[in-house]
Amino acid sequence: MDWIAELERAGLSPLRDEPLARHTSFKIGGPADAFVTARSREQAGASLRIARAADVPVFFLGWGSNLLVRDGGIRGLVLALGGDFEKIEFPGPELVRAGAAARVPQLVVSCAENGLSGLEPIVGVPGAVGGALVMNAGTREGEIGPFVEEVEALDPHGAPMTLLREELVFEYRSSNLGKSLVLSALLRLKRGVKADIMAVVARQQQKRLQTQPIHTFNVGSTFKNPPGHFAAQMIEQSGLKGHVVGGARVSPMHANFIENFAGAKASDVLALVDLISERVRAASGVKLELEMRIVGE
Numbered sequence: 585m586d587w588i589a590e591l592e593r594a595g596l597s598p599l600r601d602e603p604l605a606r607h608t609s610f611k612i613g614g615p616a617d618a619f620v621t622a623r624s625r626e627q628a629g630a631s632l633r634i635a636r637a638a639d640v641p642v643f644f645l646g647w648g649s650n651l652l653v654r655d656g657g658i659r660g661l662v663l664a665l666g667g668d669f670e671k672i673e674f675p676g677p678e679l680v681r682a683g684a685a686a687r688v689p690q691l692v693v694s695c696a697e698n699g700l701s702g703l704e705p706i707v708g709v710p711g712a713v714g715g716a717l718v719m720n721a722g723t724r725e726g727e728i729g730p731f732v733e734e735v736e737a738l739d740p741h742g743a744p745m746t747l748l749r750e751e752l753v754f755e756y757r758s759s760n761l762g763k764s765l766v767l768s769a770l771l772r773l774k775r776g777v778k779a780d781i782m783a784v785v786a787r788q789q790q791k792r793l794q795t796q797p798i799h800t801f802n803v804g805s806t807f808k809n810p811p812g813h814f815a816a817q818m819i820e821q822s823g824l825k826g827h828v829v830g831g832a833r834v835s836p837m838h839a840n841f842i843e844n845f846a847g848a849k850a851s852d853v854l855a856l857v858d859l860i861s862e863r864v865r866a867a868s869g870v871k872l873e874l875e876m877r878i879v880g881e
């Protein structure tokens with residue numbers, strides 16, 4: 585494929601047929617035709633322009649912690665970010681600018697160390713900042729969206745754009761971001777006392793350890809909570825807690841988590857998702873909506 589040779593000539597070191605199981609927290613997913621990690625604005629722009637010129641689809645990958653990549657993988661270019669995009673800076677007393685490749689837990693702890701409060705509820709979200717913005721990552725106690733002042737991105741042609749607060753839409757586990765490549769965000773937080781913020785962070789982490797199977801291969805909540813219900817409770821009531829299909833199972837600890845506990849294929853997870861959806865619908869009439877995103881072929 586000429587476009588992959590073009591990426592090589594541009595010094596972008598594309599990996600061919602890269603297994604995406606290496607890049608998802610599920611440890612599931614077939615190959616990408618080409619996989620590039622852009623470490624600078626120039627590299628990100630060049631990757632987009634080359635893909636665009638060849639009419640090749642581009643998939644933006646964060647930490648892969650909310651993705652089920654199908655077993656056939658992803659055609660075209662999978663573009664991840666690293667290097668310059670991992671930076672976290674504090675340009676003002678209440679401001680933090682986070683690169684899209686910075687990890688959320690690190691962002692929250694850096695903010696706490698700088699006496700900035702607000703993001704504590706998401707300290708246990710294992711993704712990168714780009715993915716957290718696109719998904720409007722959050723818990724019942726708070727989401728990232730309300731803190732965002734502006735987002736820097738590259739449009740599909742590789743041209744820079746800045747999205748201001750009033751142009752951004754954040755909803756329950758979704759946003760209007762994701763069509764362009766998110767590069768960084770400026771967040772406005774509240775001043776607080778470092779020790780107090782750290783204590784909240786520690787409490788959040790402890791709570792998660794006790795209630796979620798965070799040491800297994802999973803993508804967090806499989807389904808969104810339907811209005812007035814908890815998905816985990818509905819799945820438990822349907823009798824599927826611990827249910828196994830191939831190498832995948834409904835977590836015995838938290839029924840809204842699916843675990844890859846023994847070399848699961850995406851098809852095992854998909855079969856479990858269908859089974860859960862059917863059972864819950866039959867028992868309650870409620871149609872569960874996915875929170876995890878399914879991509880690839």
Ligand SMILES: Cc1cc2nc3c(=O)[nH]c(=O)nc-3n(C[C@H](O)[C@H](O)[C@H](O)COP(=O)(O)OP(=O)(O)OC[C@H]3O[C@@H](n4cnc5c(N)ncnc54)[C@H](O)[C@@H]3O)c2cc1C
Nearest residue numbers: 646647648649650711712714715716718721722766803804
């Ligand atoms: C143990 C565990 C616990 C979790 N707990 C929570 C929780 O409490 N709350 C919660 O909200 N989520 C939770 N999650 C899910 C997940 O961590 C979040 O959805 C996270 O925000 C996803 O970020 P990511 O970088 O992994 O994105 P990915 O999974 O890589 O991608 C998610 C989406 O964002 C897009 N995307 C990623 N980066 C960019 C970019 N730079 N530009 C444009 N688009 C991009 C992707 O194309 C994809 O559509 C949990 C996951 C796990 C494994």
